[in-house]
Amino acid sequence: MTSVARLLRVRWSRRVRAAVHWWRASLQVRVLTTTLTIGLVVLALVFAYVGQRTAQGLFDERVQQVLSESARSTSQAQDMFDAATARTGAEVQNLLTDVTTAQRTGGSGERDVFLLRAPGQPVSVPAVTAVTTGDPTLVDLITPELRAATAEGGQRWQSVGLPTADGGLTPAVVVGQDVTVPVVGGYQMYFLYPLAAEQDRLDFLLRTLAFAAGALVLLLGTTTYLVTRQTVLPVRRAAQVAERLAAGELTERMPEHGEDEMATLAHSFNEMAASLQDQIRQLEDLSALQRRFVSDVSHELRTPLTTVRMAGEVIHAAREDFEPAVKRSAELLSTQLDRFEDLLGDLLEISRFDAGAAVLDAEGRDVADVVLRAVDNAAPLAERRGTWVSVELPEGRAVADVDPRRVERIVRNLVVNAIEHAEGSPVEVRVAADARAVAVVVRDHGIGMTPDEAGHVFDRFWRADPARARTTGGTGLGLAISMEDARLHGGWLEAWGRPGQGASFRLTLPRRAGIILMSSPLPLVPVDPDDEGAVQRPIARAGIDPAALPDLSGDDDLPDDEKDAGTHASARASSDEPQEVS
């Protein structure tokens, strides 16, 4: 077994696989191959049958003719022998030659005549055993069996193959009968009839037949091809249209001609497309309605809230003049109004995401700056909690196409969350970048969480321990909003945690819009020496839908005034800290 053989086998199997694939992939190929195979088999059978029957018929007819001819000739020869007066050996010799030569031309077409000494007869006086008109070697064609049969009397014949000049064989028939020659006695007279003419006729017929069959196959093939094409083409077109529809080109339709099945298909298809388009339009309307509703609710809720808020502030400002209980009430009113406002803002923000109304207002920014600002904002809280927050930045710039407001909000949420759960232990914030992505990891060493809890932290209003008091009064929507913000960037937000080992949150953002994240520049799972046993386990990962990525290719430069004045829409969150003015 050599490598060549193996190579051949491999190549062969590859070719077979390609053929199988071709066969499976195209209905047209399959129908065409099947039709042609069946057509060819049927034609071959017809061809064989007709050829065989014709050959037999031609042969039988010729044999009948040959037999009657040779019988007549033999009796003529016998008559000549009977009438002959030859006495001497030489005369007999001449007689034999004359008769043989005379008989040669007596039949229809060419024939050779052989006069052979009958087997079992004593050697005659003129030692003539054979007289032939043709090639003496052809005598060998007369088989002993024929000679023996002829010796039994009557007319006998045998089909033989006559060697031709080019070394082939032509069918021929040998017919023999006893004759009695004066003086010398029993001879056998044989006639050799070549059937070349019949063979030619047969060949011609078969050639004609083959040509007709070829034409028929061609016709069959062409017809099948055209018919399947007529069927397959609309199907292919339907498939293409369906693909385009699926790609979102809802106005795509199939052309409808005529009233045949294909037209019915096209019609039904178009009806389906129209109904799809209708439903999508309805959904879009619904979505617009929802957005409208959110906007209206926002207005309706915010106006009374503003009044309450201002009243609360006025009362709060005057609290020193109140009795202790009223004073405390004024303080509670004020803080809870803050909380209510945050909650309303977060609710509106999340409903904007749900309505698909959130828009990414991206610009090239150094993510490290954004992170620093977010950490600065969280500094007062860290101070109150006695938590040390360290920030590790990359050496170079970590510029990415981001919406700074959203990224800052994500990082602020993560850092505040970490400080809240750190229980006084240090919080580490790391920023790193590679060619495709920027990552921010926020790690705390606090109470940690179970993998199961890590899977839920991004759920809305989810709490690790419902019994635990909410201390900083988060809305319960912060991480859910952060997840939506990350998703809007085409990024990932993941959580990891172990009870007693703290937690780690990783934000990974593509550096350019449209980059599909494959990996992150930073590990989510900490590789601290004390938790070597920890298993890499990304818990929740925002699904990346490339189609959902906004196309920012036109916004390569930092946005300048003309560009972002009107068209750049950003959902400005009400939960942003109110601007304090001097």
Add this chain to the structure above:
Amino acid sequence: MAAMKGRVLVVDDDTALAEMIGIVLRSEGFEPVFCEDGDSALGVFRASAPDLVLLDLMLPGKDGYEVCRLIRAESGVPVVMLTAKSDTVDVVLGLEAGADDYISKPFKPKELVARVRARLRRSDEPTPEHLAIGDLTIDVPGHRVVRDGEPISLTPLEFDLLVALARKPWQVFTRELLLEKVWGYRHAADTRLVNVHVQRLRSKVEHDPERPEIVVTVRGVGYKAGAAVT
């Protein structure tokens, strides 16, 4: 009661909020005037001649944008929108209708007062000051901008913006810096305020707003004053 610091027209259909705003403004020494619908807003505006307008965007009758346009058509009085819709389109539409600034509901009394003060703050430098920017001359105390002897009418905010740029023609102003200097924001705020007003200013002072020579964009940074023509 202390001397009135200014008259503020509050256009809001929510009477509770309007009253509350009135209480807060009054406690800070402003004199509030109220109007409850868009149709009568212009009449009240003319009758009361306020120093500043607080304008709700959603009003019965004419909406806030329309009212803002009408006021802008006859006066440069500062207009501050009260917007419950934080959707960016509404804000930009309001700014384009001529509003100088906006406050998102819900807001705190401090914020409201700060915004009102910032807009009423007079940049009244006691010394006579004449500035040149491009082919314009600015008479700062006289609040006049003149090109070839022809005065150009600017709102106070646009005037402040132009003066801020013209005073330091060598400096490139970031949007954040302009927000601080002109609008009085101490922390980063909505930079669209700057973008919209720069465009409005350009439409008034530039020969060709498409190719500005007075207020020049410095790509990726901000704006600076065009060179003075001597």
